[in-house]
Amino acid sequence: MIVPRFWAEGRIQQKIAGKQVTVRRFGWSDASQAEAQANADLRAREAIARIARGETVARRDLKRAYNGSEGVPIREEIVERHGETVITRNSYGALCLNTPNVLFVDIDFVERPGARLIWSVIALLLVGAFLVGWFGHPGFGCFAAFLSLGGGYLVAVLLHRLAVRLRGGPEQLARSRIDRFVSRHPDWSLRLYRTPAGLRILAMHRTFDPREAAVAECFQALGTDPVYARMCFRQNCFRARLSPKPWRIGIGQHMKPVGVWPVDPEGLPERRRWIDAYERAAKNYAACRFIEAVGSTMVNPVAIEVQRMHDELCQAHRALEIA
Secondary structure (H helix, E strand, O other): OOOOOEEEEEEEEEEEOOEEEEEEEEEEEOOOHHHHHHHHHHHHHHHHHHHHOOOOOOOEOOOOOOOOOOOOOOOOEEEEEEOOEEEEEOOOOOEEEEEOOOOEEEEEOOOOOOHHHHHHHHHHHHHHHHHHHHHOOHHHHHHHHHHHHHHHHHHHHHHHHHHHHHOOOHHHHHHHHHHHHHHHOOOOEEEEEEEOOEEEEEEOOOOOOOOOHHHHHHHHHHOOOHHHHHHHHHHOOEEEEOOOOHHHHOOOOOOOOOOOOOOOHHHHHHHHHHHHHHHHHHOOEEOOEEEEEEEOOOOOHHHHHHHHHHHHHHOOOOOOEEO
């Protein structure tokens, strides 16, 4: 996990095979702006050399805060550092905990069907439309086939929601997956938290490499949000939001200046005013609420330190509305 303090951009223009090619690359450093620029220039030279060798290479890095280009670190304002744990402010103003080795799992209660169910429903509807056309009226069969393609997704959504309701709802399904996982992994120690949109799980028994097989298996078994799983692998860290989303606590105005860190220095006073108003409002809300600990009682000292910091900053043990 890398969360650098300094950022720069390198740009190289060169003729390759008779065509003008421009390459831009970001560079970063914790030491100085000059070192960040040197890193950017080096990455740009390496990219142009690969293009000259005939390799297919992206001409520029995507300028994004967290889910950016492959190989580009987290690009957010650093608020605090606690050893290897870094607290940053994300693009909409909330605080986030970033840790290289303490496993957080994010589960959203999203009621959408899987691709297999969607295509199965569409296939069944198309078979029905074909039979109608074959044994009945061909024109009506074609119309039914058209409706099948357009309405198959909606039918799949309704069937999925009905199945979820019959099985106790999305939260009960998530808890059932957690129970099954713990029964198969009795040495795992997990803390469960309720978030506004689902559950958060914190593993306490040991530390993890975000790219190890056990993490991928855990994410798959628990039904982790696929975007979160992908970002953990890409950024080589685990992440948890520590403060509420602004629009959930009555702050409709975006943090300004809008853009990826670092921002224009002239905009810092306005940004500071927004943050002050946000933090005053955020004191009355929790980012998540602790539910219970399940599984083994084994705990890792690194995980304990991260858990204490997480629970305090999330206000996870206070009787506050979660946002």
